[in-house]
Amino acid sequence: MAKKILLADDDELLVSLLQFRLKKEGHEVTFVSNGKQVKEYLDTTIPDVIVSDIMMPYFSGIELVDFVRNDLKLAIPIIIISSAGNEENVLSAFELGANDFISKPFSPTELLMRITKELTK
Amino acid sequence: MLRTITHIPRALITAPKIHTDLLWDLSLLFVGLALLYFIFIFYFRNKITSKSKKIAQKKKDLSPIISEFLFFEEESSKDEKTNYIQLKIEIRQFLKDTFNRRILSEVLLDLSIDVSGKTQKSLFKLYKELDLHKDAYKKLESWRWEIVSKGILELTQMQVTESYGFITKRINDKRATIRKQAEIATVTLKNEGISYFLDTTRYKISEWQQLKILEVLRNKKDFNPPKFKQWLTSNNKYVVLFSLRLIKHYNQNDSELSIIELVKHKNTQIKQEAIQCIKDFGFKNAKDTLKLVFWNCSTDIKIEILSALSEIGQEEDLLFLNQIENKERNFYVKSKALSTINCIAPETVMPTNEIEQNIKHNTPKDIITPEQENVEEKQPEITNLENKPKSMDDTPITPNEIHEIRQQELVKAITTAEEAQQKPIENKENLDFLPIVTSAQNKNASKKPTTEKRTEDIVVNFQTVVAPNINNLPVVFSTVDAKKINLSTTLNLNFLPIVTSKKTKKITQEINPLLLEVNDYEVVKNTVLDAKENLELDFLPVVFDEIKENKEPNSILEIDDAYIKNIITEVDEVEISNQNTLDENQLEDAFEIDLSNLFFENNETVKEPDSENEFKIPKAIFYNQRDLKMLAHLEDLNELGDAREIPLLEEYLKKEKEASIRDRIIEILEKFYKENSITNSTNKEVVVNISDYSIIEELFTNCDTESKLILLDEILTVSSEKEVPFLIKLTKDEDSNVRKKAQQCLEQLQLKISTTKIEEEISVHEPIPLEFAFLEDYNAELHKNSIKPSKITNNQIEDGLAEQKKEPSFLEQFYSFSNKLFDKFNG
Numbered sequence: 036m037a038k039k040i041l042l043a044d045d046d047e048l049l050v051s052l053l054q055f056r057l058k059k060e061g062h063e064v065t066f067v068s069n070g071k072q073v074k075e076y077l078d079t080t081i082p083d084v085i086v087s088d089i090m091m092p093y094f095s096g097i098e099l100v101d102f103v104r105n106d107l108k109l110a111i112p113i114i115i116i117s118s119a120g121n122e123e124n125v126l127s128a129f130e131l132g133a134n135d136f137i138s139k140p141f142s143p144t145e146l147l148m149r150i151t152k153e154l155t156k
Numbered sequence: 157m158l159r160t161i162t163h164i165p166r167a168l169i170t171a172p173k174i175h176t177d178l179l180w181d182l183s184l185l186f187v188g189l190a191l192l193y194f195i196f197i198f199y200f201r202n203k204i205t206s207k208s209k210k211i212a213q214k215k216k217d218l219s220p221i222i223s224e225f226l227f228f229e230e231e232s233s234k235d236e237k238t239n240y241i242q243l244k245i246e247i248r249q250f251l252k253d254t255f256n257r258r259i260l261s262e263v264l265l266d267l268s269i270d271v272s273g274k275t276q277k278s279l280f281k282l283y284k285e286l287d288l289h290k291d292a293y294k295k296l297e298s299w300r301w302e303i304v305s306k307g308i309l310e311l312t313q314m315q316v317t318e319s320y321g322f323i324t325k326r327i328n329d330k331r332a333t334i335r336k337q338a339e340i341a342t343v344t345l346k347n348e349g350i351s352y353f354l355d356t357t358r359y360k361i362s363e364w365q366q367l368k369i370l371e372v373l374r375n376k377k378d379f380n381p382p383k384f385k386q387w388l389t390s391n392n393k394y395v396v397l398f399s400l401r402l403i404k405h406y407n408q409n410d411s412e413l414s415i416i417e418l419v420k421h422k423n424t425q426i427k428q429e430a431i432q433c434i435k436d437f438g439f440k441n442a443k444d445t446l447k448l449v450f451w452n453c454s455t456d457i458k459i460e461i462l463s464a465l466s467e468i469g470q471e472e473d474l475l476f477l478n479q480i481e482n483k484e485r486n487f488y489v490k491s492k493a494l495s496t497i498n499c500i501a502p503e504t505v506m507p508t509n510e511i512e513q514n515i516k517h518n519t520p521k522d523i524i525t526p527e528q529e530n531v532e533e534k535q536p537e538i539t540n541l542e543n544k545p546k547s548m549d550d551t552p553i554t555p556n557e558i559h560e561i562r563q564q565e566l567v568k569a570i571t572t573a574e575e576a577q578q579k580p581i582e583n584k585e586n587l588d589f590l591p592i593v594t595s596a597q598n599k600n601a602s603k604k605p606t607t608e609k610r611t612e613d614i615v616v617n618f619q620t621v622v623a624p625n626i627n628n629l630p631v632v633f634s635t636v637d638a639k640k641i642n643l644s645t646t647l648n649l650n651f652l653p654i655v656t657s658k659k660t661k662k663i664t665q666e667i668n669p670l671l672l673e674v675n676d677y678e679v680v681k682n683t684v685l686d687a688k689e690n691l692e693l694d695f696l697p698v699v700f701d702e703i704k705e706n707k708e709p710n711s712i713l714e715i716d717d718a719y720i721k722n723i724i725t726e727v728d729e730v731e732i733s734n735q736n737t738l739d740e741n742q743l744e745d746a747f748e749i750d751l752s753n754l755f756f757e758n759n760e761t762v763k764e765p766d767s768e769n770e771f772k773i774p775k776a777i778f779y780n781q782r783d784l785k786m787l788a789h790l791e792d793l794n795e796l797g798d799a800r801e802i803p804l805l806e807e808y809l810k811k812e813k814e815a816s817i818r819d820r821i822i823e824i825l826e827k828f829y830k831e832n833s834i835t836n837s838t839n840k841e842v843v844v845n846i847s848d849y850s851i852i853e854e855l856f857t858n859c860d861t862e863s864k865l866i867l868l869d870e871i872l873t874v875s876s877e878k879e880v881p882f883l884i885k886l887t888k889d890e891d892s893n894v895r896k897k898a899q900q901c902l903e904q905l906q907l908k909i910s911t912t913k914i915e916e917e918i919s920v921h922e923p924i925p926l927e928f929a930f931l932e933d934y935n936a937e938l939h940k941n942s943i944k945p946s947k948i949t950n951n952q953i954e955d956g957l958a959e960q961k962k963e964p965s966f967l968e969q970f971y972s973f974s975n976k977l978f979d980k981f982n983g
Contacts, residue, residue, distance in 0.1 A: 055223035142273030
């Protein structure tokens with residue numbers, strides 16, 4: 036069944052790749068490249084899962100988690116993408132309510148499996 | 157008046173007379189230049205922006221195509237496959253532009269950082285398939301260092317292992333950036349890269365570079381680190397330093413001696429690293445070297461040495477540490493020495509600074525503390541107060557007294573340790589259950605087996621024999637089997653006197669661990685102990701204090717019967733508990749053991765070569781010039797020749813009259829015959845394999861459509877009947893172009909085969925005349941084409957020869973075909 040996935044990352048190439056992979060699995064994928072766009076999107080739509088990079092312009096991944104959990108009071112699964120060696124930020128994201136994280140470089144298939152796992156919970 | 161005298165107005169600066177028009181001109185010029193400057197900036201800024209926009213757009217356009225390639229699966233639907241082929245054609249068109257190629261390379265490089273697993277592998281494959289690595293190769297040829305460096309980085313990042321050879325050449329490049337990039341690439345691309353790098357590098361390996369290389373090695377999958385000890389002898393001190401760090405990282409503790417030797421290195425870093433290795437690996441043999449170099453070292457090294465001693469030091473090192481404490485002026489070294497003493501022997505050094513010497517207890521009289529109670533109780537038991545630590549209530553202790561006490565403690569500790577070492581085992585209890593205890597000198601044996609053989613290290617630890625009711629009873633021991641000599645364990649035999657034969661020569665070669673394995677002992681009742689009898693020493697680990705014999709063995713392994721024959725040892729003391737003890741002299745006699753009987757049954761002694769047994773030296777054979785040349789020639793043939801030399805050698809054999817040369821020829825012939833028989837058998841196997849092998853089919857699996865079409869064009873010229881099934885298979889190919897082409901080829905090939913068969917049938921009836929029998933090569937060629945040579949007419953042979961001149965042979969055709977393919981692949 037098609038699920039709404041919000042991909043928030045400023046790396047267009049990677050996002051495009053992930054978008055292709057997730058669409059291939061039948062999901063409805065929306066891509067935003069910065070924090071502002073994330074806010075705008077969340078004002079209108081509630082996705083089934085959010086996949087967000089930890090480093091984004093205007094609005095970091097941690098702030099996004101904080102915004103979703105505390106301001107919007109939503110329990111949507113959030114998966115954080117982080118660079119290697121950024122474990123401290125990942126911990127902060129977990130403290131704020133992130134559900135999972137994946138570290139770069141990662142296999143798109145692995146991300147897909149994590150998304151599926153979160154969706155089936 | 158006075159005013160006019162004291163103040164004369166004078167113009168200090170005279171303004172030049174410039175025409176106003178010139179000023180205007182100059183102003184206009186500068187305004188113009190400013191405008192030009194702004195236009196220039198504006199233009200280039202716009203150009204750069206538009207270019208980056210163009211690149212971003214191109215990347216955006218490319219990303220779905222790349223995604224399509226990366227996630228394409230063989231099991232996809234027909235539409236997907238068609239789309240995939242279409243995209244491949246598009247991308248080939250797209251890549252004809254150099255700018256586009258550059259962008260695609262950038263995209264793939266960017267993606268390779270972010271993705272892993274199967275996707276990453278597909279990415280590397282795509283990079284090579286699109287020939288983007290060739291652009292990187294071109295970059296390597298550039299004279300600009302930044303471009304070369306970028307090329308190396310690209311090839312490394314995209315795992316182009318074929319570029320390894322090109323990159324390794326740049327390990328010693330004069331330009332540091334290229335060199336460092338090449339070093340990283342060499343280590344990354346192949347597992348053996350680190351060995352090559354350490355072997356060849358002549359330049360400094362910076363700390364940062366070492367960290368990067370280590371990071372690369374750590375992230376390498378299936379990496380089996382080489383033995384880094386082989387680079388401890390390198391002329392490049394940075395290689396030595398890096399090797400030491402790698403040894404430490406990979407815990408390669410099999411280079412103890414080299415590491416200990418490096419403590420004496422002039423370079424402080426190497427010295428420091430070697431000491432750290434010693435500390436980490438616990439090389440106790442390094443203590444002497446550490447002590448030796450200590451006094452000439454810098455403070456840092458001294459602290460490092462003390463730190464190592466705190467790990468590997470023993471009580472015997474306390475004296476040295478005490479010397480440091482007394483002589484060293486540096487506060488840090490002194491403090492470290494004290495802490496090291498306390499590490500080795502805890503609580504040896506007590507705190508002395510700012511300790512209150514005269515403390516009066518002002519506790520109320522009615523309160524009795526538990527401590528006081530204990531003191532009161534224990535006081536009568538204390539007999540020797542001199543050696544006890546002084547209590548706080550005693551008279552104040554001066555620093556000198558503290559020092560004296562410390563010295564006494566140290567001396568006591570050392571004496572105790574020495575006594576413990578020297579003290580013989582006086583255990584009167586039954587020790588049967590105990591394992592054989594080896595010497596303390598061999599504590600490190602478990603870490604690294606000693607290779608040096610030293611006579612003085614041969615040590616025996618005799619266990620006390622405790623035999624109940626042994627009055628007048630001989631202790632009979634089974635014969636020690638010399639074959640059971642265990643070379644891996646050392647027993648202390650220092651205390652044993654060695655009885656040797658008169659004619660002895662001192663062994664100069666060092667002999668190490670020698671152990672006579674003890675099996676058991678037997679006590680035989682009611683038998684008189686006879687000192688003359690051969691005693692059997694199965695129960696005893698026997699080791700020698702000094703071994704003398706008639707000849708000098710090269711190593712312990714060369715000890716033979718004659719060598720051990722004269723070794724006689726004595727047991728100093730056999731203590732027998734329970735009632736009776738043997739007379740000392742009797743015991744000495746009893747335990748005077750002739751090891752010649754113990755070790756080997758062979759009682760032969762080493763005889764001096766007498767006149768009869770002298771070796772007969774054969775008379776010299778003098779060859780003449782011709783024979784010498786012949787022999788040299790034969791040796792050359794033997795070294796360099798093979799079975800093809802057999803006819804020549806047989807010819808030589810027929811002609812040769814000199815017996816020794818004939819013998820040599822026969823020897824070589826025999827060797828070649830053997831080789832020939834082996835080669836023939838293997839050749840047969842190869843032939844069998846080749847007959848089923850289709851190169852075309854294999855090439856097809858690894859090439860794209862365009863290449864496939866070229867291959868099909870060429871298939872007619874080189875193929876035979878065996879390609880027919882493959883062509884039939886191709887007629888069902890997914891690609892319509894390949895399908896059509898395969899169909900055409902199949903038809904043409906079938907036509908060709910049928911023509912050949914007809915020719916064959918024609919040629920069957922006429923036999924080949926005898927005068928053409930010598931045309932062996934031609935026959936062979938005909939044989940390949942399935943035509944029987946014995947049945948060919950003269951005219952046909954002439955025609956055939958003419959045809960052979962005109963048409964290229966099969967191999968020629970194949971080579972030209974492969975050249976064409978090579979040209980195609982290389983553009």
